[in-house]
Amino acid sequence: MMIAVAWRNVWRNKTRSLVITIAMSLGLASGIFYMGFYRGMMDQRIQTAIATEASHIQVHHKSYLENPDKKFFITQVDSTLDAIRKETGVNAVSSRIILNTMIQSAATGSGVKITGIVPENEKLVTNLYTKIAEGSWFKDGKRNPIVIGRKLADKLKVKLKSKVVITLQDMEGNMTAAAFKVEGIFETSNTAYDENCVFVQKADLARVMVMEENACHEIAVLLNDNALLDQVNTELIGKFPDLDIKNWREVMPEVYLLESSFNLTMFIFIGIILLALLFGIINTMLMAVLERTKELGMLMAIGMNKTRVFMMILLETAMLALFGGMWGILLGWLLNFWFGIQGIDLGAWSTAYESMGFDTLIYTHLPLSVSLQIAWMVMVTGILAAIYPAIKALKLKPAEAVRIDM
Amino acid sequence: MKVIEVTNLIKIYNESEVKVNALNGIDLGIEEGEFTAIVGPSGSGKTTFLNMLGGLDMPTAGEIRVGGTDICGLSSSQLIDFRLRNIGFVFQAYNLIPVLTAIENVEFIMQLQGTPKQERETRAKELLHQVGLGDRMNSRPAKLSGGQQQRVAVARALASKPKFVLADEPTANLDSKSTENLLDMMEELNRKEQVTFIFSTHDQRVVHKARRVITLEDGLVISDERK
Numbered sequence: 001m002m003i004a005v006a007w008r009n010v011w012r013n014k015t016r017s018l019v020i021t022i023a024m025s026l027g028l029a030s031g032i033f034y035m036g037f038y039r040g041m042m043d044q045r046i047q048t049a050i051a052t053e054a055s056h057i058q059v060h061h062k063s064y065l066e067n068p069d070k071k072f073f074i075t076q077v078d079s080t081l082d083a084i085r086k087e088t089g090v091n092a093v094s095s096r097i098i099l100n101t102m103i104q105s106a107a108t109g110s111g112v113k114i115t116g117i118v119p120e121n122e123k124l125v126t127n128l129y130t131k132i133a134e135g136s137w138f139k140d141g142k143r144n145p146i147v148i149g150r151k152l153a154d155k156l157k158v159k160l161k162s163k164v165v166i167t168l169q170d171m172e173g174n175m176t177a178a179a180f181k182v183e184g185i186f187e188t189s190n191t192a193y194d195e196n197c198v199f200v201q202k203a204d205l206a207r208v209m210v211m212e213e214n215a216c217h218e219i220a221v222l223l224n225d226n227a228l229l230d231q232v233n234t235e236l237i238g239k240f241p242d243l244d245i246k247n248w249r250e251v252m253p254e255v256y257l258l259e260s261s262f263n264l265t266m267f268i269f270i271g272i273i274l275l276a277l278l279f280g281i282i283n284t285m286l287m288a289v290l291e292r293t294k295e296l297g298m299l300m301a302i303g304m305n306k307t308r309v310f311m312m313i314l315l316e317t318a319m320l321a322l323f324g325g326m327w328g329i330l331l332g333w334l335l336n337f338w339f340g341i342q343g344i345d346l347g348a349w350s351t352a353y354e355s356m357g358f359d360t361l362i363y364t365h366l367p368l369s370v371s372l373q374i375a376w377m378v379m380v381t382g383i384l385a386a387i388y389p390a391i392k393a394l395k396l397k398p399a400e401a402v403r404i405d406m
Numbered sequence: 407m408k409v410i411e412v413t414n415l416i417k418i419y420n421e422s423e424v425k426v427n428a429l430n431g432i433d434l435g436i437e438e439g440e441f442t443a444i445v446g447p448s449g450s451g452k453t454t455f456l457n458m459l460g461g462l463d464m465p466t467a468g469e470i471r472v473g474g475t476d477i478c479g480l481s482s483s484q485l486i487d488f489r490l491r492n493i494g495f496v497f498q499a500y501n502l503i504p505v506l507t508a509i510e511n512v513e514f515i516m517q518l519q520g521t522p523k524q525e526r527e528t529r530a531k532e533l534l535h536q537v538g539l540g541d542r543m544n545s546r547p548a549k550l551s552g553g554q555q556q557r558v559a560v561a562r563a564l565a566s567k568p569k570f571v572l573a574d575e576p577t578a579n580l581d582s583k584s585t586e587n588l589l590d591m592m593e594e595l596n597r598k599e600q601v602t603f604i605f606s607t608h609d610q611r612v613v614h615k616a617r618r619v620i621t622l623e624d625g626l627v628i629s630d631e632r633k
């Protein structure tokens with residue numbers, strides 16, 4: 001009965017309750033939608049980072065990350081690769097030779113990070129081969145093919161089949177140069193990456209550098225599931241004490257920061273919205289209490305104790321908040337669902353986001369657990385909002401409240 | 407047996423600023439089954455007196471015993487509970503919860519007392535039949551006339567099985583026909599069920615339905631007649 005009374009009391013002043021309900025649902029819906037957008041953007045960035053750039057786990061020589069010099073390479077690569085492949089949870093591995101050097105075309109030159117890969121292995125680990133916009137991904141089997149990004153191709157003013165020259169210092173310290181022929185041009189959502197990274201066959205690069213075949217600078221490991229990250233990471237560290245094993249969170253701390261700060265961002269963002277709504281609810285409930293002083297006084301006069309009066313106001317406030325909150329969450333969820341399928345085109349802002357490595361078509365996404373957290377925050381807000389009006393109600397003196405003023 | 411015993415009751419309002427001596431020393435006893443009217447000019451202290459009897463306000467001095475308990479010694483939350491279990495109230499207005507139907511209003515007080523649902527329903531129906539509202543049980547107060555609302559209030563007051571019912575000008579907002587009906591109904595309940603009623607009024611037609619008439623003036627009892 002108490003619940004029925006509270007619920008009916010909420011709707012005594014329909015307009016007022018409706019206004020605050022609508023304010024709540026719109027406020028929350030936009031908050032949830034924004035969080036869904038942010039989360040979607042973040043997840044896509046992480047996925048791209050794993051699929052295109054960092055993979056799940058990277059293996060290097062102990063000193064390599066501190067000082068990425070070509071002399072810090074991993075030896076006995078074949079047996080190491082085999083051992084990693086046997087680890088449960090590991091999907092694929094790829095070994096790479098990496099060198100920061102200069103690339104030159106007939107028109108101009110640019111500093112690049114050149115990566116020598118075994119194409120068929122790399123294909124299993126990163127999805128770069130799917131980003132080929134023109135040409136192909138090491139198909140010919142010819143000597144010295146190179147795959148570069150669109151941005152770099154534009155900068156160097158080269159096309160497919162154009163010749164570029166890589167200048168480098170070999171393992172013995174001699175400066176050499178080698179000509180490569182553009183076989184493919186890729187386009188990822190990260191323009192900085194497209195400008196700075198080029199790919200050649202590992203064997204070709206090893207030959208130019210006079211580096212032994214069974215060596216590499218980096219081994220990229222792709223897992224079946226990101227959830228296995230910590231487990232496999234620890235296993236590998238135990239197995240290869242002489243190597244440096246790092247997961248993507250360590251390799252790309254800026255991306256990990258996105259992930260780890262999400263919850264905090266959400267709490268603050270939704271918290272601010274709820275704080276504003278809190279005052280709206282308090283105002284509404286205060287009005288509801290003050291215009292009912294006679295009735296509340298009467299209830300206390302006939303024997304409704306303070307706990308019950310308090311509970312009734314609390315219940316009314318919580319219901320109001322939850323009702324508005326429920327619609328808000330539902331609306332926000334629907335928006336996220338719709339734009340989770342349709343995607344949101346960043347259009348005009350896309351260049352700025354692309355240069356930071358973000359996709360420009362964002363699919364909103366918000367895990368259920370986050371929605372539940374928000375629902376929980378709404379509940380707390382409702383209860384907080386109830387306290388002041390409820391205390392106000394308790395201060396009423398029944399004798400004065402029931403007295404009829406002439 | 408006496409349900410209420412009042413000795414030397416004094417109430418002074420606004421003790422800090424201008425003092426208003428609302429009650430100046432009242433000694434009174436109310437027997438079980440009485441049908442008593444409190445009359446007197448405006449400002450004579452009727453409401454103040456009834457509020458004291460009902461434990462809605464504290465006297466400045468004196469003693470009020472209800473069924474042997476000195477209610478002036480109770481804390482405010484004990485008083486709320488005491489009122490719930492011992493006293494029925496009918497006010498001049500604002501008696502009912504507007505969002506509840508007649509029967510729900512009557513049941514509400516029994517729910518506060520913790521009466522089981524089944525019993526609540528049976529008793530509420532019975533009482534509404536007794537006050538002549540058997541056919542309006544599911545109407546909300548706004549759909550009832552002033553007289554009908556006061557009848558629901560009487561039914562609600564009786565639902566908690568109180569020792570006595572206090573009614574401060576229960577007919578003040580009613581036309582003469584409704585006034586007469588309400589009083590007849592209260593009198594019948596008093597006669598048949600031995601419900602003790604104490605009510606205040608200005609209305610002469612109401613006064614002569616009472617079997618005991620206590621007249622107040624300037625916070626003192628100036629006459630106390632029984633018929």
Ligand SMILES: Nc1ncnc2c1ncn2[C@@H]1O[C@H](COP(=O)(O)OP(=O)(O)OP(=O)(O)O)[C@@H](O)[C@H]1O
Pocket residue numbers: 419420426427428446447448449450451452453454455
């Ligand atoms: N809360 C209060 N504060 C100060 N003075 C009060 C208060 N309530 C009543 N009084 C004063 O106490 C006196 C008695 O008032 P009371 O309301 O008891 O009279 P009454 O007989 O019920 O009058 P009426 O017939 O107009 O209802 C009056 O002088 C009134 O002004």
Ligand SMILES: [Mg+2]
Pocket residue numbers: 452453454574
């Ligand atoms: Mg009065």
